[in-house]
Amino acid sequence: MEQREDEGPLHWFAHARAGDKGNSVNISVIPYHAGAYEHLLTEVTVDRVRTLLGHRAIGAVNRYEVPGLPALNFVIEDALEGGVNLSLGLDGHGKSLSFRILTMPVSIPIKFAHEAALE
Amino acid sequence: MEADTIFVACAAGFGGDRFDASGPLIDHLSTCSGPRYLIFETLAERTLAIAQNQMLRGDGPGYSEFLERYLEPVLADCQKAGIKIVTNLGAANVAGAGTRARQLADELGLRDFKIALVEGDDLLSVTSEEAISEMATMEGNLIERPLVGANVYLGARPIAEALRLGADLVITGRCTDAALTLGPVVHEFEVSDEDMHMLAAGTLAGHLLECGPQVTGAYYADPPYKNVPDLANVGYPVGEIGRDGDVVITKPCGTGGLVSEGTVKEQILYEMHDPANYLTPDVTLDVSQVNVAQTGPDRVRLRGAAGKPPPATLKATVSMDAGFLGEAEMSYAGPNARARAELAIEILRRRFQRLAITCPVRFDILGVSSIFDDDRGTLRAGEAGAGDGDFRVRVAARSDDKDELERVALEVYSLWVTGPAGGAGFRKQLSSKVKTASVLVDPALPDVSVRLV
Numbered sequence: 001m002e003q004r005e006d007e008g009p010l011h012w013f014a015h016a017r018a019g020d021k022g023n024s025v026n027i028s029v030i031p032y033h034a035g036a037y038e039h040l041l042t043e044v045t046v047d048r049v050r051t052l053l054g055h056r057a058i059g060a061v062n063r064y065e066v067p068g069l070p071a072l073n074f075v076i077e078d079a080l081e082g083g084v085n086l087s088l089g090l091d092g093h094g095k096s097l098s099f100r101i102l103t104m105p106v107s108i109p110i111k112f113a114h115e116a117a118l119e
Numbered sequence: 120m121e122a123d124t125i126f127v128a129c130a131a132g133f134g135g136d137r138f139d140a141s142g143p144l145i146d147h148l149s150t151c152s153g154p155r156y157l158i159f160e161t162l163a164e165r166t167l168a169i170a171q172n173q174m175l176r177g178d179g180p181g182y183s184e185f186l187e188r189y190l191e192p193v194l195a196d197c198q199k200a201g202i203k204i205v206t207n208l209g210a211a212n213v214a215g216a217g218t219r220a221r222q223l224a225d226e227l228g229l230r231d232f233k234i235a236l237v238e239g240d241d242l243l244s245v246t247s248e249e250a251i252s253e254m255a256t257m258e259g260n261l262i263e264r265p266l267v268g269a270n271v272y273l274g275a276r277p278i279a280e281a282l283r284l285g286a287d288l289v290i291t292g293r294c295t296d297a298a299l300t301l302g303p304v305v306h307e308f309e310v311s312d313e314d315m316h317m318l319a320a321g322t323l324a325g326h327l328l329e330c331g332p333q334v335t336g337a338y339y340a341d342p343p344y345k346n347v348p349d350l351a352n353v354g355y356p357v358g359e360i361g362r363d364g365d366v367v368i369t370k371p372c373g374t375g376g377l378v379s380e381g382t383v384k385e386q387i388l389y390e391m392h393d394p395a396n397y398l399t400p401d402v403t404l405d406v407s408q409v410n411v412a413q414t415g416p417d418r419v420r421l422r423g424a425a426g427k428p429p430p431a432t433l434k435a436t437v438s439m440d441a442g443f444l445g446e447a448e449m450s451y452a453g454p455n456a457r458a459r460a461e462l463a464i465e466i467l468r469r470r471f472q473r474l475a476i477t478c479p480v481r482f483d484i485l486g487v488s489s490i491f492d493d494d495r496g497t498l499r500a501g502e503a504g505a506g507d508g509d510f511r512v513r514v515a516a517r518s519d520d521k522d523e524l525e526r527v528a529l530e531v532y533s534l535w536v537t538g539p540a541g542g543a544g545f546r547k548q549l550s551s552k553v554k555t556a557s558v559l560v561d562p563a564l565p566d567v568s569v570r571l572v
Contacts, residue, residue, distance in 0.1 A: 011344070015341065015344070015345060015381060015385065016385075017338070017339075017385040017386075017388065017389055019388075019389045019390030019391070020390070021390060021392065022555070022557065024392075026388070026390065026391060026392055028384070028385060028388035028389070028391075030381065030384050030385060030388075032344075032381075055492070055493045055497035055498055056493045057493075062392075062393075064392075064393055064394050064395070064407075065407075066388070066394045066406070066407050067407070067408070068406070068407055068408040068409050068410055068411075068423065069384050069387065069388075069409065069411060071384060071388060073388050073391060073392075073394055075392045075393075081493060081494055084164075084165060085165060085168075085441060085552055085553055085554045085555060086441060086517065086552065086554055088444070088479060088480075088481035088494055088515040088516070088517060089481065089483070089489070089490070089492065089493075089494065089515070090483070090489055090490055090513070091490045096490045096491065097491070100491050114344050116343040116344045117344075119343075
């Protein structure tokens with residue numbers, strides 16, 4: 001069966017949550033359909049995450065694979081410009097950065113998109 | 120008869136969380152058979168630092184300012200139903216919290232109500248600031264004296280000991296959030312230090328429960344992608360921890376919210392770094408192979424949490440004074456508002472130079488780019504965008520000198536008459552800040568005590 005690859009924002013295919021620890025942030029990326037996980041492995045890379053947050057002076061970016069869920073978990077060091085205690089920005093926790101990651105353009109078969117994306 | 124399942128309900132996920140969440144949880148627990156617990160988690164990293172700051176200045180009790188609002192409505196009902204309460208409402212003054220809780224119990228006419236305190240997280244009571252400043256740091260800032268506080272994360276064992284003494288209410292200061300759940304698990308199932316399977320299961324349950332409704336649909340909704348019913352009435356979570364290590368997350372009937380594989384998966388990874396090595400004083404938790412399955416409406420089962428021995432050192436949070444954050448805002452709306460907002464920032468930059476403002480200052484334009492941006496406004500500079508709209512200039516500055524921040528705020532204020540046309544809606548705010556660092560602590564150092572009061 002032919003698979004149609006579709007360009008779309010990661011938001012069509014996955015949801016995410018961010019949490020802070022000091023000046024670093026972790027962002028989970030969880031596919032709506034487990035079948036999208038293998039595509040996330042090739043599409044949602046450390047380099048692409050780095051690009052989306054590259055305007056900040058971020059440090060190391062690590063990607064952890066969590067096949068049991070399945071999900072990816074990114075840890076971005078020094079992403080919070082001081083973090084909740086010292087940041088001058090409104091979002092010292094970096095809680096909104098999950099949705100920054102969900103703007104990432106990805107190429108994943110449309111059958112793995114959330115149905116809301118198809119309407 | 121030994122229980123096969125214990126039930127732990129979380130009625131607060133942070134200090135200031137809804138005060139009316141406990142009612143449906145107590146009703147729910149009253150229908151469960153087995154050991155039942157109600158926990159309140161109210162102590163974020165900065166919450167404790169704020170409590171310590173209040174104590175130092177003498178304008179706060181040192182324990183959670185919300186203690187009465189959480190405990191007063193539940194003490195009588197919990198004692199009647201045989202539900203034990205475990206909470207870190209003690210913050211920087213566990214003894215004071217115990218005294219206040221005893222007063223509440225007396226006022227309610229409770230008899231034989233046992234309160235246990237877990238103390239000893241305060242490192243400054245056992246060692247010097249100098250010694251702490253020489254400890255190895257894990258993350259965060261360099262340690263600068265004077266310290267506001269230094270508190271070590273205690274684990275589940277002292278809480279289990281408090282329960283063994285027969286406590287109806289256990290009050291702690293700094294402990295891991297998961298310990299509020301793992302403590303009851305260790306006590307009820309008599310979990311040994313070698314039982315990695317149960318320590319992992321109890322820690323996973325505690326990790327899922329510790330943020331309250333974040334696992335039952337709150338902080339999840341993104342309609343129409345993620346629809347969550349009736350968040351105004353969201354049910355707070357109940358964890359069922361089986362002797363076999365299975366964990367079920369559910370919520371009371373008749374409440375809003377949602378317990379789904381999605382809500383649970385987001386919370387598993389919340390504030391987690393390496394999912395195979397989540398460090399706690401009780402166990403190193405591995406969630407990488409956890410299986411998450413919906414087994415009924417608003418019921419999700421987790422199986423497969425693995426554990427390894429905990430790290431050899433404890434972690435402590437050291438907090439230090441970080442001066443003040445000053446913020447001031449002014450809005451511009453309608454035709455060409457973007458250009459007027461940008462002009463306001465240009466004027467402010469030049470004024471701050473002239474006034475010799477040397478502290479770090481950040482400018483945002485809400486409505487163009489703020490929340491994702493960096494301190495230099497890189498994203499905003501790349502957003503040409505429409506010139507018409509509803510934009511709000513935000514200025515934020517950090518300094519040890521309140522007067523400097525006041526001068527910053529007054530310059531924004533003066534845009535009323537000196538700035539671009541149509542400036543409106545000025546607001547300003549000054550807040551004191553605490554910064555933190557994490558250090559590694561020898562487990563033999565804290566002097567942990569558990570006592571009934």
